[in-house]
Amino acid sequence: MHGLTAEEWGIVALSLRVGLVATIAALPIAFAIAWLLARGRFPGKILIEAIVYLPLVVPPVVTGWFLLEAFAPGGPLGFLSDGVLFRWTGASIAAGIMALPLMVRAIRLSIEAVDRRLEGAARTLGAGPWRVFRTITLPLSLPGLLAGTVLGFARSLGEFGATITFVSNVPGQTQTLPLAIYAALQRPDGDAIALRLSALSIAVALAALVASELLARRMRAAMVHGV
Amino acid sequence: MAFDLHVSKRLGDAEIALRLEAGDGVTVLVGPSGAGKTSVLHMVAGLLRPDRGHIRVGGVELFGDGLDVPPERRRAGYVFQEARLFPHVKVAANLRYGAGRDAAIEDVAQLLDIAHLLDRWPRTLSGGEAKRVAIGRALLSDPAFLLLDEPTASLDRGRAQEVERAILDIRDRLRLPILMVTHDRLQAERLATTMVEIDPIRT
Numbered sequence A: 001m002h003g004l005t006a007e008e009w010g011i012v013a014l015s016l017r018v019g020l021v022a023t024i025a026a027l028p029i030a031f032a033i034a035w036l037l038a039r040g041r042f043p044g045k046i047l048i049e050a051i052v053y054l055p056l057v058v059p060p061v062v063t064g065w066f067l068l069e070a071f072a073p074g075g076p077l078g079f080l081s082d083g084v085l086f087r088w089t090g091a092s093i094a095a096g097i098m099a100l101p102l103m104v105r106a107i108r109l110s111i112e113a114v115d116r117r118l119e120g121a122a123r124t125l126g127a128g129p130w131r132v133f134r135t136i137t138l139p140l141s142l143p144g145l146l147a148g149t150v151l152g153f154a155r156s157l158g159e160f161g162a163t164i165t166f167v168s169n170v171p172g173q174t175q176t177l178p179l180a181i182y183a184a185l186q187r188p189d190g191d192a193i194a195l196r197l198s199a200l201s202i203a204v205a206l207a208a209l210v211a212s213e214l215l216a217r218r219m220r221a222a223m224v225h226g227v
Numbered sequence B: 001m002a003f004d005l006h007v008s009k010r011l012g013d014a015e016i017a018l019r020l021e022a023g024d025g026v027t028v029l030v031g032p033s034g035a036g037k038t039s040v041l042h043m044v045a046g047l048l049r050p051d052r053g054h055i056r057v058g059g060v061e062l063f064g065d066g067l068d069v070p071p072e073r074r075r076a077g078y079v080f081q082e083a084r085l086f087p088h089v090k091v092a093a094n095l096r097y098g099a100g101r102d103a104a105i106e107d108v109a110q111l112l113d114i115a116h117l118l119d120r121w122p123r124t125l126s127g128g129e130a131k132r133v134a135i136g137r138a139l140l141s142d143p144a145f146l147l148l149d150e151p152t153a154s155l156d157r158g159r160a161q162e163v164e165r166a167i168l169d170i171r172d173r174l175r176l177p178i179l180m181v182t183h184d185r186l187q188a189e190r191l192a193t194t195m196v197e198i199d200p201i202r203t
Helices: A005-037 A045-057 A058-073 A078-084 A086-110 A117-125 A129-158 A163-167 A177-186 A189-227 B037-045 B090-094 B105-112 B127-140 B157-174 B185-193
Strands: B003-011 B012-023 B027-031 B053-057 B060-064 B076-079 B147-148 B179-180 B194-197
Touching: A005 A045, A005 A086, A005 A129, A005 A177, A005 A189, A005 B053, A045 A086, A058 A086, A058 A163, A078 A086, A086 A129, A086 A163, A117 A163, A117 B179, A129 A189, A163 A177, A177 B179, A189 B012, A189 B105, B003 B037, B012 B037, B012 B194, B027 B037, B027 B185, B037 B053, B037 B076, B037 B147, B037 B179, B053 B076, B076 B127, B090 B105, B090 B127, B105 B157, B127 B147, B157 B179, B157 B185
Parallel strands: B027 B179, B027 B194, B076 B147, B147 B179
Antiparallel strands: B003 B012, B003 B053, B053 B060
16 A cells, blocks of 8 residues: 555545544533433433433434434524535534444443542542542543543544435545545445555554553553652 | 531431530540441531531531531541542642641641651552541641541551550640541540440331
């Protein structure tokens, strides 16, 4: 496999941009929902939980179609249609929504794993709820937070069904790696391109996993040797 | 009056009820396990809300008549039975957690013989070391009173004696009122200025 063409670089760069923006935008939302599910006690919690996890089990094409209906002119979010439809921002929205359930699940588990007796101890030492959150809860749930983020990013990179339904397959705008592979396979002479792009997507995924493993190791080391 | 408690709380099928008035020094709560001794300490610290009653320490109203001071403003130096050191920071940071800028960390470390542990991680400490660090952390948070839950449980005799000495030191030198829980009657008799029995009411 020789050097990448400018077009292939463009696809990789677009995929990374869509995946990063999706993950970064979804992270605070995922954390808030995870917190609510882990700590909140309110009626209808099961319903919220079900709705959040829905994109995990509904066919992605359905999620994409709902997004399209929502953002199309005349839809409830139609005023945003110019900035979203057929654009990379729309691809990010689709990827973020598909990644959200995985992130919520991982982060929720890590919040639930925090020993609440330590939070009580911090309160008696004079720390208010916000300081307890910053100095006890957040650092202790950091490994799960990181795992959830990497999982969400990986899911974003692989997003296909919701994206192609919602924002179509526009080269340079919404054509991320999976969509480019699909487009190549539609062409009679596309096998070689599809092979190169497939190898590329494996390389990107592998790099993300290795990076997260290195980060996790460094964080574990930081937990042991000083924060 | 150092401690003036009148609390009741239903927990499962047990009812915890206690009336206690005690002066300065060490007040020891004794009673069988399951009597709710730890729950009483939690209520005084603000970590457990009584169903009814009032809590006053050193003349300061902490709970009652619609008042419920949050734990961070009760100035309780609470030494939990399981130490509860923060596992993600070293001993020094644990000690500093509730301490003011000019807290005398060295003095307290000296008093409790933990100066050599400051750079250690909590999980590397023995039970007795962890307990003494927990006492130091509570003392450094500028408490108005101390709550000690089984301070010598799980310690061998030598270590238990050290902790008992430290408790008496705190009583005499720092003059902090202490409310302490133990199941060890001999220890209660050794340390108590006031001894209070607590029995569970099962319904």
